Amino acid sequence: xxxxxxxxxxxxxxxxxxxxxxxxxxxxxxxxxxxxxxxxxxxxxxxxxxxxxxxxxxxxxxxxxxxxxxxxxxxxxxxxxxxxxxxxxxxxxxxxxxxxxxxxxxxxxxx
Numbered sequence: 001x002x003x004x005x006x007x008x009x010x011x012x013x014x015x016x017x018x019x020x021x022x023x024x025x026x027x028x029x030x031x032x033x034x035x036x037x038x039x040x041x042x043x044x045x046x047x048x049x050x051x052x053x054x055x056x057x058x059x060x061x062x063x064x065x066x067x068x069x070x071x072x073x074x075x076x077x078x079x080x081x082x083x084x085x086x087x088x089x090x091x092x093x094x095x096x097x098x099x100x101x102x103x104x105x106x107x108x109x110x111x
Contacts, residue, residue, distance in 0.1 A: 029081065031073050 016022055020037070027034035031045035047069070050058040068088075075081045 025078075026076075029073075029075065029078055031069075 024034055024036060027042075033044040034042055036042055072081055072084060075084060
């Protein structure tokens with residue numbers, strides 16, 4: 001093989017990129033088709049049909065969908081994908097609390 005071994009012990013070398021579990025990990029991160037541990041073919045990731053909801057979320061997502069998913073698939077590890085997704089999320093305060101949330105958040109003096 002032309003690859004450099006990741007660790008050598010005497011005459012034996014580890015070619016971790018050729019291990020089945022690493023091939024599966026890499027394919028899932030990239031969204032490619034692969035064969036799982038039970039020899040079942042897992043198809044490549046594709047976006048589904050529009051759901052037709054009132055909020056039209058899939059139509060709003062379709063505008064930026066291409067660039068987000070292309071960038072998401074360009075990362076090499078799941079951790080890099082997670083960091084990218086976390087950078088897209090913004091936290092907001094709760095606009096309206098329900099009655100149950102209001103009462104449970106109060107401290108009750110027990111004597």
